[in-house]
Amino acid sequence: MKPGKNNNRLEKLSKESGAAHKQQMKCRYNLEHGIYKYEGGKGASIDDAIIIKGVSNERDGIFLEHEYIANLFPKKGIDWKRGGQDLIYAGDKRYDRIQIKLLGGKTRELFFDITGFYGMLDANLSKKLKDILKA
Numbered sequence: 663m664k665p666g667k668n669n670n671r672l673e674k675l676s677k678e679s680g681a682a683h684k685q686q687m688k689c690r691y692n693l694e695h696g697i698y699k700y701e702g703g704k705g706a707s708i709d710d711a712i713i714i715k716g717v718s719n720e721r722d723g724i725f726l727e728h729e730y731i732a733n734l735f736p737k738k739g740i741d742w743k744r745g746g747q748d749l750i751y752a753g754d755k756r757y758d759r760i761q762i763k764l765l766g767g768k769t770r771e772l773f774f775d776i777t778g779f780y781g782m783l784d785a786n787l788s789k790k791l792k793d794i795l796k797a
Contacts, residue, residue: 723779
């Protein structure tokens with residue numbers, strides 16, 4: 663591989679991780695300023711699902727699911743690790759069921775009502791897909 667190609671790949675990765683960081687900071691800002699809100703229950707079941715309000719795309723919704731879990735269980739990799747994840751259809755609602763494997767072998771499930779943002783791409787990704795489909 664030519665040296666220039668490797669540098670281009672690293673530069674591209676750096677730009678992509680910078681964009682992801684900006685997206686995360688935007689999500690945290692919106693959460694802290696009440697634009698995004700956690701509502702509903704504590705996530706123990708579908709009937710008690712956590713609802714993320716104000717989110718208009720899947721990327722932010724998924725990030726906020728992870729953020730919720732990280733606040734509930736701060737020491738990932740030490741006290742817990744992520745298990746499986748399922749998409750559940752219940753009538754006109756959509757839910758994520760996320761398994762958390764706790765230290766000592768117990769498993770906990772958290773349910774998120776994702777109906778408000780399920781299937782919604784963010785504007786930048788939608789534009790990229792449209793450009794690809796045009797080509």
